[in-house]
Amino acid sequence: MDTLDQPTVLLSGDVRMPLLGYGTWQATGEAGHAAVLAALDAGYRHVDTATMYGNEAEVGRAVRDSGLRREDVFVTTKLPPDRVGRERETIEASLRALGLDHVDLWLIHWPPSAASDSIPVWRELLAARDEGLTRAVGVSNYGTAQLDELIQATGEVPAVNQIRWGPALYDRRRHAEHRDRGVVLEGYSPFKTTDLSDPVLTRIAAAHDVSPAQVVLRWHVDHGIVVIPKSVTPERIRTNADIWGFSLTAEEMRDIDALGG
Ligand SMILES: NC(=O)c1ccc[n+]([C@@H]2O[C@H](COP(=O)([O-])OP(=O)(O)OC[C@H]3O[C@@H](n4cnc5c(N)ncnc54)[C@H](OP(=O)(O)O)[C@@H]3O)[C@@H](O)[C@H]2O)c1
Numbered sequence: 001m002d003t004l005d006q007p008t009v010l011l012s013g014d015v016r017m018p019l020l021g022y023g024t025w026q027a028t029g030e031a032g033h034a035a036v037l038a039a040l041d042a043g044y045r046h047v048d049t050a051t052m053y054g055n056e057a058e059v060g061r062a063v064r065d066s067g068l069r070r071e072d073v074f075v076t077t078k079l080p081p082d083r084v085g086r087e088r089e090t091i092e093a094s095l096r097a098l099g100l101d102h103v104d105l106w107l108i109h110w111p112p113s114a115a116s117d118s119i120p121v122w123r124e125l126l127a128a129r130d131e132g133l134t135r136a137v138g139v140s141n142y143g144t145a146q147l148d149e150l151i152q153a154t155g156e157v158p159a160v161n162q163i164r165w166g167p168a169l170y171d172r173r174r175h176a177e178h179r180d181r182g183v184v185l186e187g188y189s190p191f192k193t194t195d196l197s198d199p200v201l202t203r204i205a206a207a208h209d210v211s212p213a214q215v216v217l218r219w220h221v222d223h224g225i226v227v228i229p230k231s232v233t234p235e236r237i238r239t240n241a242d243i244w245g246f247s248l249t250a251e252e253m254r255d256i257d258a259l260g261g
Helices: 029-042 056-065 087-098 115-130 144-154 172-181 199-208 212-222 234-241 250-260
Strands: 008-011 015-018 046-048 074-079 103-108 134-140 160-164 184-188
Touching (some): 015 103, 046 056, 087 115, 134 144, 199 212
Parallel strands (some): 046 074, 074 103, 134 160
Antiparallel strands (some): 008 015
């Protein structure tokens, strides 16, 4: 635990990122605002949005309405793939909508469709970081070869790669490839990729008197993988954040890893 009062992972540039975040895709409008506010009230200190989600204004308003200090909430947003050449105006629009003077993490949402755009876009993210518009920069939906291309061209390692992840997608080698490069793996869609009635998950959940969803989230965190569950249901928002009262044994971790085949 640290000043954020949450287990965190250290990104380059001495930026601490909470391992548990709140995903906001499809949490829009007043319902989105209420859900983010409920999430911050439930203890999340990290919110994941994107230009493409169309909810940055509601996310920013909820952060302000929460009464939390800006430095106690980690905010991520993402550059859509169709903004090549317009990166700077896109982050400025994100900051305006969020009502913030910087975000904590800015990601390239998907690799640009033209491979020749990859390095120039990455350089624009680095420039935004150097100007203080974001504390850290990274990517999303990148393969290992695409990470290496950025690192080799600029000597700058993406702080994070946000990719689809969950027990059924567990890939020890891919995880190690991130670790070896100093890229923090952030998983998205932890539930959509998981059969929550899987007997391995229900057995482990019963042993700890928690839900299979909580086991899935704890499994990410115990691997040092950032996870960003989404829910607009108040009870689920609360229980998804209540994962600090138990931890998984080495054998349970191995059993869940094995769901990745
Ligand atoms: N970088 C990318 O390309 C990318 C792509 C997809 C997602 N993401 C990010 O990752 C976040 C999470 O991914 P996601 O929204 O795709 O999927 P998810 O978090 O895996 O699943 C969300 C779904 O699970 C339900 N749910 C939530 N808690 C549950 C629980 N305890 N038990 C059973 N069901 C539960 C939610 O229902 P209710 O809401 O009705 O409760 C919703 O239908 C997104 O919100 C977004 O921030 C990023």
